[in-house]
Amino acid sequence: GRWLEVGAAAWVCDDAVELSAAGPIHPRVRTWRDMPDGLPYRYYFVGPDGTFGYRRAEAADIDAPDAQLEPGFAVAIVEERAQGGARYGRTNSGFWVPMRDLGPVRAFAFHGVDVPAGAAEIATAWVVSDKAPLYRRTAAGFARTEESKARFEVVPYLEEAQGASGKLARIADGDGAAWISARDVRRPSVAPPPPEVDVDAGERWIDVERATQTLVAYEGRRPVFATLVSTGKGAPGSSSVTPAGTFRVWAKLLTSDMDNLEDEGADRYYRMEDVPYVQYFSKGVGLHGAFWHRSFGQVRSHGCVNLAPLDAQRLFWWTSPRLPAGWTAVLPTAHEPGTVVRVR
Structure with missing residues (x-):
């Protein structure tokens, strides 16, 4: 049969399609519209x-x-x-x-934050403990108050100080300045781009910091977005650790089934159908939405970088290659390579 050109460097055999009399889809139309909870389907356990x-x-x-x-x-x-x-x-x-x-599956409202233009560092953190106590500074050190912060609250990260039980961070100004244990928050750090990034062109890239379980999206040297993630819980060198290194997205899929049903040595079998907004960058390891847990800010996954659904949705449409109108998956090309993803 004949081959039909359906996109840049994309062809399909006419034996596999039926021509439509309808007008073409506008090139800026997304296959899926953004959903308020980041989930393209109604999911159930x-x-x-x-x-x-x-x-x-x-x-x-x-x-x-x-x-x-x-x-x-x-x-x-x-x-x-x-x-x-x-x-x-x-x-x-x-x-x-x-x-x-x-x-x-219950909707989850958590999402990351935009980084203000010109910021030399990210002065934002997220609470990752269910009920994180607050402290006030005294002449003798730090005293615990009756106040606390809830999990996933966003707090400013203004200053660090050493206390008797470890490092604390100041999260409020003035006479009522409040402090919180650094163990109870996650704060991303700003890092220089890897050499693979075209800084002069403002190329978009993603930095995953395993130590803080955070992700920062950059345009050149400028951080533009930050959020919490959950990376692999495995030991270094195991199949369930998120590998360190610099990669490029090699495939983007609106959804992908994920399971371990062929692993005969698995302690427990799992299968998650239609995992949303998948971006593979190192073999079967990728960025994707996770609707089955709320452990962001802690290691949790089988190796992938788990994102809250709203963050996965946002980053999927931000990275390259762009998903053409009407498509459900796309591969990079020489004209549009995949976004750089660094894991450190």
Whole structure:
């Protein structure tokens, strides 16, 4: 058959498509619109008893199942239907499952912050403890107050001082200046760009700092955005550690299924369908949204850089290569290489 050009350095065989009489999609249209919670689908977790999937809705709970879903697996539901007094949902992979066996994923409002133009350092931190106590400075040192900060609160990072139990950070000015233990917050640091970045052109790049579990997005030398992440929890050299080094995004996918079902030595199996906003930069390691935990600011992942959904959504459309209108995945080209990602 013939080959049809559908984008820059992109071709498709006409045997695999059907020509449309509709007008072309505007090149600036996004395949998905931004969602207020950063999630492109309605996601659900399979309950403690597991569930079964059926290719046909009419066969649900009647015929033999076509798939078995274990407790804790996550699915994206794209359609619901009532049948025989029960409700069933169709996953994006095409299975109908009883909605009674699923629990909804709750929206998570956390997101990163813009870095003010001209800032020489990032004077912002996030609280990562559930209830972080505050201190006041006295002539004898630091005294604990009755006040505290909640997890994920954004606080200014104004000054550091050494206390009897470790380093503290000042997070308020004036007579009521409050201090917080540095162990209870995460603050990203500004770092020079790697040589792979075209600084003069203001090339966009991403810096992942494992020590603070933070990410900073740059344009040249200028930091423009910062947030919390969760990197790999494995020991150095293991398959579940986020590798250090300088990489480029080699593939971007709106969603990708992630599991360990082929790992015979796994202590526990997991499967997350349609993980959103995936950007692979080192083999199977990438940036992506994580809706199944809220441990940002702590190591947690199997090797990838987990982002809150709103941050994953933002960074996906900020990096290159740009996803063409109507596409669901894209690879870099010589004309548009992938964004540099440094892990340190």
